[in-house]
Amino acid sequence: MLQAKAYFDTHHHVGVIDQRIFSGFLEHLGRAVYEGVYDPESPLSDEQGFRRDVLEALRAMRMPLVRYPGGNFVSCYDWTDGIGPREQRPVRVDYAWKSRETNQFGTDEFMAWCQETGIAPMMAVNLGTGTPKEASALLEYCNLPGGTYWADRRIQNGHEQPYDVRLWCLGNEMDGDWQAGHVPAEVYAQRAKAAAIIMKGLDASIETVACGSSGRGMSTYLHWDRTVLEYCWENIDYISAHRYSENRRGDSAWFLAEGVEIDRVVEDYAALLNYVRGVKRSQKRVYLSFDEWNVWYKNMEMDGKGESAPHLLEEVYNLEDALVCAQYLSSFIRHADVVKVACLAQIVNVIAPLLTKRDGLLVQSIYYPIVSFAQHARGLSLVPALECPTYKAGERGDVAALDAAMSYDEASGTVAAFLVNREQRQEMRVVLSLGDQRFCEVLSVEVLGGGDAKAANTWEEPKRVTPRSAEAHVNEAGELIVTVPAPGLAVVRARVS
Ligand code: AHR
Structure with a gap:
């Protein structure tokens, strides 16, 4: 042994653990939304069409926030397609996952689902093909009380009370050339800053997350982040990090030490954030939003072939994957002074701890450490x-x-x-x-x-x-x-x- x-x-600590590190991510991708959280045809759904078994499993995970609606999906998404009477909503091609998007689940349904679960929404806006102005229209729809165009549209759609969404992601993985509307860091930084200024001008209580580079393997890693941080420092509250792990060498001894690499990524960001703060001589702090993390083998079908709710990225997780997930969470806890938000990507059916079929739910190995950490990690x-x-x-x-x-x-x-x-x-x-x-x-x-x-x-x-x-x-x-x-x-x- x-x-x-x-x-x-107990005097040697790095501060209070932000419970938002136990958050999740829900994207219009595969069967995450349709057949995952929303499945009116399932006998397991409630009168709103929300899967009750999924709701319950997520409640046990105590997720404070769920990030929505993407992901790659958001970079080509027109949020106005997903509001208003359902029968009038357009069916669209989803560019990111080559699927058919029926728009039967949109912003109002997501907010209703959040209210049902007790989870707070974390919204991502389209800064790929969308503009800062369109992004601020979504904020107006969600947060303003009424008396202006988009807030009144929400009220007309039957939602009198504003949704009061606090956390806003300014696009998604905009450094990646797979992303619709991908641009160089300097251009993204200008877009993000414009969006943040308009959005915070509409609602000063919101917090904004700028896109960081989308992984340590990328040539953009840290260069992109530095450019964005230097340009947007005073307008943003978080920079995002994404990481997906996989046992690509088929070597479990190697894979089980993945925590070493996770620590390295977080520490890279901690150093960069300190550096930029120093250069800017700023009193302000910007923190890390690790808003996509998980194990993902990426050897599965990613093309939805024009179908609605295709089976995409339905990973099956094993024990070593669960132990890697535990190491992600331990790393976030050990770096509680830097990591304030983290989102498990994703929550159901797509690279997720839960898999559904019409009349059943499978709880995967990675679910258990996440529940356990979220239940017990409290305080310093x-x-x-x-x-x-x-x-x-x-x-x-x-x-x-x-x-x-x-x-x-x-x-x-x-x-x-x-x-x-x-x-x-x-x-x-x-x-x-x-x-x-x-x-x-x-x-x-x-x-x-x-x-x-x-x-x-x-x-x-x-x-x-x-x-x-x-x-x-x-x-x-x-x-x-x-x-x-x-x-x-x-x-x-x-x-x-
Ligand atoms: O979570 C799946 C995808 O991974 C997301 O859409 C994207 O942001 C990331 O590359």
Whole structure:
């Protein structure tokens, strides 16, 4: 058995964990909207056509925000197609995913769905083929009380109260040449700034997210971001980061160390944000919105062939994918001073923890760590110091076998530890030590994993990867000892004093 020790101190922290790091993303793509959240023909849907089982599963995930309507989709989307009487809405070709968009689900349906789930909307505007003026019309439709054209249109459509959308993404992945309306960084920065000025002029309480570059593998990485940040610093509140992980080498040891790379991306952004703030001599802070992240193998059909709700990107997730998702969340917690928003991409049917069929729901492996983190990570993010063995992580070299994060909720005097054992053969005995306090009572221990890293939940065998309760104990020195499966995750809650 591997032996590891993780030291924390409740005074050594990076600030309060923003619960918005547990947000999600819903795009008009494949069966995410139609047959995912909205399926009037399903016996499992309510009177608005919303899938009840999906709603319930998402409630357990405690998502504070869901980003909508894209994604690549948004860069060619005319939001006015999706409002008003349903029978009058146009059917369009969706440029991004080559599908047929019926527009039966649009802004008002999304807002109704948000109200039903208790989730707040995070809206993305089209800055690809759309203009800042069209983007501000959507803001007017959503947030202004009435007495102006678009706000009155909302009221005519039966929605008297404004939706009060706080968070607005200024386009999506505009650095990517796959994006409709893709432009160089300088041009995007001008568009984004114009949109932010008009939109904040209409509603000063909103926050804006500028597009960052769309991944560390891109030649635009950080250059694009620097240009946008320098030009838009005073007009934006967040820069976005996107990352999709995959075990492309077919090497689980390598893949299970993905947290190293995730940390690197977040730390790159932290450094860039500090740098630009310094150059601008600004008092203002801009934070990171990691508004697309997940495991995505990208070896599936991406062309909807003109169909409505085609089966696209319906990934099947296994245990190692779930452990990589856990490492995303641990990284966001460890960088709570930088990452204020993060969206799991996506929530249902498309690269998602949930898969639907007309009369059933499959809960995938990645669902469980996300629920567990969102339920228990509260309060301050404590900084870990690890003493642990390394293991051979393929081309990544020797990597720490333990990935750890801890939250401390001062009000209740409790901590939650999130521990991933990246090693596949040996369980890990982890001793948790608090420099300034003692563990006094173990409240719960939940573990996921052990055994086959490729184990997945399927319609035939839906419970193969599910969490189970386990034990932990406190020793005489007030340290907590827990065993983490190989490979696996342990989430431990304890009272401290
Ligand atoms: O989430 C799937 C796609 O990934 C999104 O549409 C796009 O923003 C990203 O490239």
